[in-house]
Amino acid sequence: MSNEFDPAAMISRFQERAKAVKNRGIPPVEGPERRAFVERAKVDYMDYAMLGDAKAELADGILTLTIDLRGGNKE
Numbered sequence: 001m002s003n004e005f006d007p008a009a010m011i012s013r014f015q016e017r018a019k020a021v022k023n024r025g026i027p028p029v030e031g032p033e034r035r036a037f038v039e040r041a042k043v044d045y046m047d048y049a050m051l052g053d054a055k056a057e058l059a060d061g062i063l064t065l066t067i068d069l070r071g072g073n074k075e
Contacts, residue, residue: 007056007063015052021045 022046027039054065 005058005063007058011052011054013058014048014054018045018048018052022050 021041024041026034027042029037050067050069051065054067057064057066
């Protein structure tokens with residue numbers, strides 16, 4: 001699988017997913033269902049955005065994702 005797997009392409013897909021979640025509309029639901037949908041979208045966006053910002057390394061069949069959660073200046 002490692003010969004076919006492209007970590008950079010995976011990261012790109014997560015970036016696309018984050019944009020899609022951020023830009024998708026809210027279905028015509030009300031009350032608790034609406035709140036649940038909005039909260040789920042926030043969590044989905046956060047997850048996809050973090051993975052989209054990850055640095056990926058594939059070595060000896062092991063995928064390592066590094067995500068800097070410190071914020072501010074990235075070194």
